[in-house]
Amino acid sequence: MNLTYKYDHFYRYEEITSILKKYEAEFPNLCRLTALNQTPEGRNIWAIEVTNLATGDFSEKPAYFVNANIHCGEVTGSMTAMCLLDNIFTNYKTDENIQKILDHYTFYVIPRISPDGSEAYLTTPDTIRSVNRMYPYSDLMPGLQPKDMDGDGVILKMRVKSPYGAWKVSDRDPRLMTKRTPDDVEGDFYNVYTEGEILDYDGINIKSAPQKWGNDFNRNFPCGWQHSSIQKGSGIYPLSNIETKTVADFIINHKNICSSLNLHTMTGVYLYPPGLKHKKDADPADMARYEAMGKIGTEESGYPAVCILDGYLPEGTAAGAAVGSLDDFNHFNMGIVDFTIECWDLDPRAGIPFGSPIMREETDEEAEEHHLKYLQWIDRENDGEGVKPWTKFNHPQLGEVEIGGIDYKHVVQNPPPKFLPQEVEKHTRFILRHVKALPRVQFRKVDTVKVDESTFKIDAYVMNTGFLPTQVTNEAFKLKIDEDLKVSLCGNDLEFVEGKQIQEIGQLEGYSGIVARGGSLGASSEIVRPCEKKVTWIVKAKPGTELTITCYNSKIGKRATTVTL
Secondary structure (H helix, E strand, O other): OOOOOOOOOOOOHHHHHHHHHHHHHHOOOOEEEEEEEEOOOOOEEEEEEEOOHHHOOHHHOOEEEEEEOOOOOOOHHHHHHHHHHHHHHHHOOOOHHHHHHHHHOEEEEEOOOOHHHHHHHHHOOOOOOOOOOOEOOOOOOOEEEEOOOOOOOOOOEEEEEOOOOOEEEOOOOOOOEEEOOOOOOOOOOEEEEEOEEEEOOOOOOOOEOOOOEOOOHHHOOOOOOOOOOOOOOOOOOOOOOHHHHHHHHHHHHOOOEEEEEEEEEOOOEEEEOOOOOOHHHOOHHHHHHHHHHHHHHHHHHOOOEEEHHHHHOOOOOOOOOOOOOHHHHHHHHOOOEEEEEEEOOHHHHOOOOOOOOOOOOOOHHHHHHHHHHHHHHHHHHOOOOOEEEEEEEEEOOOEEEEEEEEOHHHHHHOOOHHHHHHHHHHHHHHHHHHHHHOOOEEEEEEEEEEEEOOEEEEEEEEEEOOOOOOOOOOHHHHHOOOOOEEEEEEOOOOEEEEOOOEEEEEOOOOHHHEEEEEEOOEEEEEEOOOOEEEEEEEEEOOOOOEEEEEEEEOOOEEEEEEEEO
16 A cells, blocks of 8 residues: 555654644645644644545535544554545545545544543553543542553563462463462462552452543443443543543534444454344344445455444343443434444454354453463564563562563554554555445436427436435434435526425435345346436526536535536
């Protein structure tokens, strides 16, 4: 992929800002950069809008929304968003495919929803879910607080010898711990904890403290929101965080958004709603569209595409157990298509097959085997970087301990830098294919018939050649937000004899709605809802009058054609 910038490290806030401002300065005909809001630490939440302004304004085309770092540590997501922009701007002048995309569609990109959190994640050893703000407690709580005790820049594991330790060193690899069996009574035994120090330590018990930064922005959206006593990390009320409210407001205020792509890590999977209920309880036509679009993701990445609740979360997860997500907000509140990419697929790379569902609970034996496969992959593919052998350390509270283990942030949660380019490029390829699934309204033809010297009949044939219908999802019908398409006829000194100047034509189906069957006798099509409609006017006008016919609404933007009488 021809790119201008390097993808050998994870960009900090200032680097992202600098690149976005360069795009704004160099490509004023293609983009607009806006600071949507400012975080408590004074960083801007940037949004960049991208289209070919010569063929219509940003709001005048169906839009594809890309966002990243709602989970601030999943920085591969923001790198994918930046790669998309890089690919567009680097290749626009020479790539006909990109030119056509920007002629017909708009991209809205928020590359980093939580800039405060990501900056802390990238500049400290800490692992942070969404943001480095105290929640739900205002003070540190008693217990083990994660901390880089040995000063090597990462927070790993520490093992502590104990006569009642639950673990022992594995015979298979000295870095691997195996569970103690019921008859293990001789040898060295350990308990294993996160590297850190214990607040209010009583000299005996080591218990994990509640998270100091417990916000989960992807549980703070209104759809199905539950109090944090039920849904961990959900915030004190829906959209209680400035970052999530900014995103929700952006989506609400940009009604031409047809599809949202949320960039996360990790696992290596494309996810689609619902997350708050079972797939069988969602609209079947919408689910069929997700399945078809998900195949594009699989083709480009090798990742499976599954429903969040039924295909991803552990088996037996009840409906309503994972709520308040951006995914469900987009689909069930806004009526738009929503995919989440969990970038970076260490498990299959290490030889660990996906379960069904993908996040099923592991047995103790499976967990040990999987950890060993991680270690072997690191040795084989990453030159041993990203794992620390158990190393003695004099802990100020515990005395002699050993610190070691896998660097979660830079191996598991995000790829080691040498694997980053291939990761971001394959998802960029998906985006540039997926955007073409959006509704695409066009005029097939306009017929004019001269009735008499000053009277004309005009028949305009408007069609949707996109995969998705113009209302995007059937959920939009249920929400009653399926704004009718309007078709207008304009020209100088027109007198309308029949047909209103502006006519509402409802919605146009996409080709995903055609019942297409294959069989031993070949293919067949059955059109259930129309993909094309005819709009008719009879007007009085002077011969030679130029007419402009426009189809528009807030979702598809507007499409116009001209004809001369």
